Amino acid sequence: NAGVTQTPKFRILKIGQSMTLQCAQDMNHNYMYWYRQDPGMGLKLIYYSVGAGITDKGEVPNGYNVSRSTTEDFPLRLELAAPSQTSVYFCASKTGGDFGELFFGEGSRLTVL
Amino acid sequence: DAKTTQPNSMESNEEEPVHLPCNHSTISGTDYIHWYRQLPSQGPEYVIHGLTSNVNNRMASLAIAEDRKSSTLILHRATLRDAAVYYCIHPNTSGTYKYIFGTGTRLKVLA
Numbered sequence: 001n002a003g004v005t006q007t008p009k010f011r012i013l014k015i016g017q018s019m020t021l022q023c024a025q026d027m028n029h030n031y032m033y034w035y036r037q038d039p040g041m042g043l044k045l046i047y048y049s050v051g052a053g054i055t056d057k058g059e060v061p062n063g064y065n066v067s068r069s070t071t072e073d074f075p076l077r078l079e080l081a082a083p084s085q086t087s088v089y090f091c092a093s094k095t096g097g098d099f100g101e102l103f104f105g106e107g108s109r110l111t112v113l
Numbered sequence: 114d115a116k117t118t119q120p121n122s123m124e125s126n127e128e129e130p131v132h133l134p135c136n137h138s139t140i141s142g143t144d145y146i147h148w149y150r151q152l153p154s155q156g157p158e159y160v161i162h163g164l165t166s167n168v169n170n171r172m173a174s175l176a177i178a179e180d181r182k183s184s185t186l187i188l189h190r191a192t193l194r195d196a197a198v199y200y201c202i203h204p205n206t207s208g209t210y211k212y213i214f215g216t217g218t219r220l221k222v223l224a
Contacts, residue, residue, distance in 0.1 A: 107155075
C-alpha cells in the first residue's frame with residue numbers, strides 16, 4: 001500500500017517548456033487535490049477532483065490544467081512554464097463523506113529557469 | 114472559501130504544553146475543524162479533527178469554543194519533533210469539498 005505517489009520528485013524546466021506532474025493513489029479515494037507551496041508560505045489549492053471525470057478550480061488555477069480519467073490518477077499539466085511556477089507541488093487524496101483525512105504525497109520540487 | 118486566522122509563529126519550551134489558537138468565524142454548522150501539521154521538508158499530515166465537542170487522540174487535544182468560531186490545538190508536552198507548521202482548516206463538505214489551507218502557525222520548540 002504505497003499511499004499517494006508523486007513523480008518526479010525534482011525537475012528543472014526552462015521558461016516556455018511544458019511538463020506533467022504525476023499523482024497516483026492506491027487507496028480508492030474519490031477526492032484528489034493539487035497544491036503548490038512557495039518558499040516559506042502556506043499551501044495554495046490549484047485544482048481538485050471529487051471523482052473520475054470531475055475537476056474544479058481552486059485558488060490559483062491559472063497556468064495549469066488537470067484531468068481525472070481514472071480514480072487512481074490525477075496528473076497536473078503545466079503549459080508554458082514561467083519562473084512564477086517555481087514551487088513545491090503536493091498532491092493529496094481523501095475518502096468521501098463529511099470527514100476524510102487528507103493523505104499527502106512527498107511533493108515534487110519544480111524549478112523554472 | 115473558508116478562511117481561518119492563526120498567529121504566524123509561536124515558541125514553546127520543550128516538555129511544556131502548547132496552545133495553538135485558530136479563529137474560524139465563517140464556519141458553518143456542519144463544517145468539521147481539522148488540524149494538520151507540516152514537518153520540515155515533508156508534506157502535511159493529519160493531526161486531529163472535531164465538530165462540536167473537545168477531542169483527544171494520541172497526538173494532541175482539540176478544544177472547540179461553544180460558538181465554534183474558534184478552536185485551540187493543545188500539545189500536552191512539546192518535544193523537538195513537534196517543531197512544524199500547524200494548519201487549522203474547516204472545509205465546506207456540504208458544498209464544494211475545497212480544502213483551503215492558510216499560512217498556518219510555525220511552532221518553534223526550544224530545548
